[in-house]
Amino acid sequence: MLLMQFSAAGTDFPSIHTWTPEEIRAHIGFMGEVNAKLVADGEWVDGQGLAGPAQAKIVRAGAGGAPVVTEGPFAETKEFLAGYWIVDTDTPERAVEIAAWVSTAPGPGGEPLNMPIEVHPVMSAPAQDG
Amino acid sequence: MTRDALTEDLLRELAPQVLGVLARRFGDFATAEDAVQEALLAAATQWPRDGRPGNPRGWLIQVAYRRMVELVRGEQARRAREDLAARREPADRRSVPAAEAQLDADRDDTLVLLLLCCHPALSSASAIALTLRAVGGLGTAEIARAFLVPEPTMAQRISRAKQRIRDSGTPFRMPAAADLTARLASVLHVLYLVFTEGHVASSGDRLHRLDLAHEAIRLTRALHARLPDDSEVTGLLALMLLTEARSAARTGPSGELVPLAEQDRGRWDAAAIAEGVALVTRALPRGPVGPYQVQAAIAALHDEAPSAEATDWPQILALYEVLEGLSGSPVVALNRAVASAMVHGAAAGLAALAALDDEARLADHHRLHAARAHLYEMAGDPDRAVSHYRSAAALTASLPEQRYLLMRAARLS
Numbered sequence: 001m002l003l004m005q006f007s008a009a010g011t012d013f014p015s016i017h018t019w020t021p022e023e024i025r026a027h028i029g030f031m032g033e034v035n036a037k038l039v040a041d042g043e044w045v046d047g048q049g050l051a052g053p054a055q056a057k058i059v060r061a062g063a064g065g066a067p068v069v070t071e072g073p074f075a076e077t078k079e080f081l082a083g084y085w086i087v088d089t090d091t092p093e094r095a096v097e098i099a100a101w102v103s104t105a106p107g108p109g110g111e112p113l114n115m116p117i118e119v120h121p122v123m124s125a126p127a128q129d130g
Numbered sequence: 131m132t133r134d135a136l137t138e139d140l141l142r143e144l145a146p147q148v149l150g151v152l153a154r155r156f157g158d159f160a161t162a163e164d165a166v167q168e169a170l171l172a173a174a175t176q177w178p179r180d181g182r183p184g185n186p187r188g189w190l191i192q193v194a195y196r197r198m199v200e201l202v203r204g205e206q207a208r209r210a211r212e213d214l215a216a217r218r219e220p221a222d223r224r225s226v227p228a229a230e231a232q233l234d235a236d237r238d239d240t241l242v243l244l245l246l247c248c249h250p251a252l253s254s255a256s257a258i259a260l261t262l263r264a265v266g267g268l269g270t271a272e273i274a275r276a277f278l279v280p281e282p283t284m285a286q287r288i289s290r291a292k293q294r295i296r297d298s299g300t301p302f303r304m305p306a307a308a309d310l311t312a313r314l315a316s317v318l319h320v321l322y323l324v325f326t327e328g329h330v331a332s333s334g335d336r337l338h339r340l341d342l343a344h345e346a347i348r349l350t351r352a353l354h355a356r357l358p359d360d361s362e363v364t365g366l367l368a369l370m371l372l373t374e375a376r377s378a379a380r381t382g383p384s385g386e387l388v389p390l391a392e393q394d395r396g397r398w399d400a401a402a403i404a405e406g407v408a409l410v411t412r413a414l415p416r417g418p419v420g421p422y423q424v425q426a427a428i429a430a431l432h433d434e435a436p437s438a439e440a441t442d443w444p445q446i447l448a449l450y451e452v453l454e455g456l457s458g459s460p461v462v463a464l465n466r467a468v469a470s471a472m473v474h475g476a477a478a479g480l481a482a483l484a485a486l487d488d489e490a491r492l493a494d495h496h497r498l499h500a501a502r503a504h505l506y507e508m509a510g511d512p513d514r515a516v517s518h519y520r521s522a523a524a525l526t527a528s529l530p531e532q533r534y535l536l537m538r539a540a541r542l543s
Contacts, residue, residue: 017520021540028533029384046278052524052532 001086002099003118007079013113026106034102038087043098047085056080086122095119134178140186141170142348145267148190150239152198153302159246160292161201162194163264169194170267240265241356242304244349247291248317251298256291257320258327263288265352266345276342277327314357318366318422321350325370343374364413365423371406372429375399387534391438403433424453443472460489461497468501476509496525500535512542 016024038044062068085102089095099119104112145166152162169190183189247261259277262268274284305313328343350367357363379393410426428449435441450466463486471479483502492498503518519539526532 016536017539017543019540021537024533024537024540025382025384025386028386032385049529049532051527054524055527 001084001120001122002095002102003084003120004082004102004115005079005118006082006115013107013115019108023106023108023110026110030105034105038085038098043087043089043094045086045088047083049083050081053080092121137174137177137182140182141173141190142267144187144190145170146240146243146265146352147187147238148194149264150243151191152194153243154239155195156198156202157302158202159302160289160296161205162198163292165194165198165201166190167263167269168197171269238356239302240352242302244317244353245305245310245313246295246300246302248313248320249295249298249300250313250316251294251300252291254320254323256287256294257316258324259284259287260291260295261320261349262324262345266349268345314360314363317353318362321346321353322366322369322422324349325373343370343377346370347374359416361413361416361418362420362422364409365420365426368406368409368413368426369422369429371402371409372426372433375402375406375433381530385530386537387530389534390432395437398433403430406430407434419452419456421453421456424449424456428453441472443469447473460486460492460495463489464492464497464501468504471505471508476505479505480509494525496522496531496535499525503535503538507538507542515539516543 016027019027035044035047038047058070060068060070085098087095087098089098096119099117103114103117105115107113148169149162149166152165153159156162172193173186173190177183177186243265244261247264248257252260259273262273262276263270270285270288271281273288274281277284279287304310325343325346328341328346347367347370350363350370354360354363354367375398376390376393378399379395379397380388382388406426407430410423410430413423414427428446431442431446431449447466447469450462450469454462454466464483467479467482467486470482480502483498483505486492486498499518499522503515503522506512506515506518516539519535519542523532523535523539526535
C-alpha cells in the first residue's frame with residue numbers, strides 16, 4: 001500500500017494553493033498516467049484520492065458503543081492522508097520503484113516534487129501448510 | 131459491433147422478459163432471478179461458440195426454468211417451507227410446455243420488474259444494484275466494478291435487496307393505480323441515480339468499466355416504451371439524453387473538468403440533443419409538469435445555445451423558479467441564484483445566495499461556496515472568489531471537481 005501522507009515535517013514544497021493552473025494541470029495529468037500504467041501492467045488493485053481534512057471525522061466508541069464523533073479540521077495535526085494506492089507487485093522492490101515514480105509528480109515550475117510516499121506491505125493470510 | 135457484443139445486447143434485452151415469466155410461474159422472484167442469471171451466463175458462453183438458437187428467448191426460458199426447478203428442489207430439501215412449496219411446481223416437471231411458453235411470450239414484465247426492484251422499502255444502493263442485475267441483465271462482477279466495490283460486497287447487497295422484497299410480501303404484479311404514481315417516482319429516482327453515478331468520474335480503474343450513463347438511458351428508454359404517455363418518464367429520458375450529449379466535451383485532455391461555459395460545443399452530440407429536445411417539447415404541453423421535464427427543458431436551452439453568450443438565461447431563470455416551486459430543494463435555489471446573476475448581474479445573484487445562508491442542508495456544502503466564488507469572480511472581486519473556491523475545494527468529495535476548483539483559484543491568485 002502506497003500512502004500519500006502530507007505532514008509539516010516531511011513536506012517541503014509549497015501548498016497546491018500557490019501553483020499556477022498549468023502546474024496543477026501537469027500534476028493531474030501525471031497522476032492519470034500513473035493510474036493508467038498501473039492498470040495496464042496489471043499491478044493496480046485500488047487507489048483513491050481522499051477528501052480534505054475539513055471533511056474528516058474522528059470516531060470513538062462512547063457509552064454503550066455509541067459513536068462519539070470529533071469533527072475536523074485537524075488544524076493541530078498538520079498531517080493528513082491525501083490518497084493511497086494498493087498495488088499488487090511481484091516483488092517488494094517493484095512497489096518501492098512505483099513509489100519512487102509517484103514521488104516525482106510535477107509541482108511548481110514542472111519540477112518533480114519528490115514527495116514522501118509511505119510503502120506498507122498489506123498483511124496476508126498465513127501460507128497453507130503442506 | 132462484434133457478434134459477442136450483439137449477443138450481449140440481446141441478452142440484456144431478454145433478461146427482464148425471461149425473469150418475468152419465471153417469477154410469475156413460481157411466485158418466487160428471488161430464486162427466479164438467480165436462475166435467470168445462470169441462464170444468461172450459459173448463453174453468453176455458448177451462443178458465441180455454437181451459434182445463436184432460433185428462438186433465443188425460448189432457449190433462455192427453458193434453461194432458466196430447468197435451473198429454477200433444481201434450485202427450488204435444493205431449497206425444498208434444505209427446508210420444507212410449506213407456504214412457498216404449496217405454490218410451487220411439482221418437482222418432476224422439468225420443461226416448459228410449448229403452449230405455455232407461447233402464452234408467456236406475449237407478456238412483458240419489464241415495468242412490473244422495475245417497480246419491484248425500485249421498491250421504496252429498499253435503500254437507493256440496493257435498488258440500483260438489483261435493478262441493474264434483474265432488469266438490466268448485468269452480472270454481479272460488472273456491477274461491482276462499476277461501483278468500485280469488491281464482488282462479494284455487491285453480491286451481498288443484491289441478496290439483501292431480494293430478501294427485503296421477499297420480507298415485504300410485495301406481489302409480482304402491477305401495483306394498483308392509486309400506488310402507481312408513488313411507485314413510479316421511486317423508479318425514476320433510481321434510474322436518475324444510476325445516470326448521475328455514470329457521470330461521476332473516478333480516479334481509479336476506468337478500463338472495463340460499465341458505462342452507467344448509457345445503461346441508465348437504456349433502461350429509461352425501456353420504461354418510456356412501456357409508458358409513452360407519462361410526461362415525467364419522457365422528461366427523465368430527455369434530461370439524460372440532453373446531459374449525456376455534452377459528455378465528450380466535459381473533460382479536457384488531462385481529465386480535468388471543463389465547465390459548461392467553456393466547453394467546445396462542436397463536440398456535443400447533435401443527434402442526442404435533437405432527440406432530447408423533441409421528447410421534452412412533446413412532454414411539456416401534456417402536463418402535469420414535473421421536475422424532470424423542467425430540468426430537461428433547462429438542459430435543452432443550454433444545448434440549443436450556439437455559444438455560452440447566446441444562452442437564453444431569462445428563460446432558464448423562469449424555469450428554475452418553476453422547479454423551485456415543485457421541489458423546494460436548496461440546490462435548486464442555488465442554481466436559481468446563479469441564473470439570476472446571469473440575468474440581473476452578480477450582485478443580484480449574491481443577494482439571492484445570502485438568503486440561503488440559514489439553509490441547514492447547504493451549510494458547508496461545497497456548491498454554495500463554489501457558486502459564491504463564481505459570482506465574486508463575475509463581480510470582479512478575485513480575493514473573495516479565491517477564498518470561496520478554496521473553501522469549496524476543501525469541502526467537495528469529488529476529485530475532478532476539487533481539481534477544477536483549485537484551478538479556478540490558481541487562475542485568479
